[in-house]
Amino acid sequence: MTDSPALRTALAYHHAWTGGDFELAMTHVCDDIVCLAPSGRLDGAAAFRQFMGPFAQIATRVELLAAFGDDTTAVVMYDTDTxxxxxAPGAECVTVTDGKITWMRIVFDRVPFEQARSA
Structure with missing residues (x-):
C-alpha cells in the first residue's frame, strides 16, 4: 500500500499534522492547493493554513482508520477527538502532483463543532 506515490505524500502530511508538526505538514502542500471543505472552497496555501492550522491545534487524539492510494490519488480516513x-471522524481525498498535495476534499460533520461554539 505505501508503494503508492500519492499515498506516501498523503500519509506524510497526515502524520506530520497529527504528530504536532503543522509546519512539516505544510511542506507536503503545494502553494496553489485547492481544498474543498465543508465550509467551502479554499484557494492557496495561506487559506488552507488558516483553515487547517487551528484544527490541528485543537486535536487531542487522531486514530488512522484506513489509507489507500495509487499514483496520483489517495484517501485517508481517521477518527479524531478535539x-x-x-x-469527530474525518476523511481526506487528495490529488498529488510532483510529491505535493494539489487538491484536497475534506469530509467531516460540521454540526457538532457549530453546536460546541454556540454552547
Missing part, C-alpha cells in the same frame, strides 16, 4: 468535540 478540545470542543469528541468523536
Amino acid at each position: 478540545v470542543p468535540v469528541k468523536d
Whole structure:
C-alpha cells in the first residue's frame, strides 16, 4: 500500500499534522492547493493554513482508520477527538502532483463543532 506515490505524500502530511508538526505538514502542500471543505472552497496555501492550522491545534487524539492510494490519488480516513468535540471522524481525498498535495476534499460533520461554539 505505501508503494503508492500519492499515498506516501498523503500519509506524510497526515502524520506530520497529527504528530504536532503543522509546519512539516505544510511542506507536503503545494502553494496553489485547492481544498474543498465543508465550509467551502479554499484557494492557496495561506487559506488552507488558516483553515487547517487551528484544527490541528485543537486535536487531542487522531486514530488512522484506513489509507489507500495509487499514483496520483489517495484517501485517508481517521477518527479524531478535539478540545470542543469528541468523536469527530474525518476523511481526506487528495490529488498529488510532483510529491505535493494539489487538491484536497475534506469530509467531516460540521454540526457538532457549530453546536460546541454556540454552547
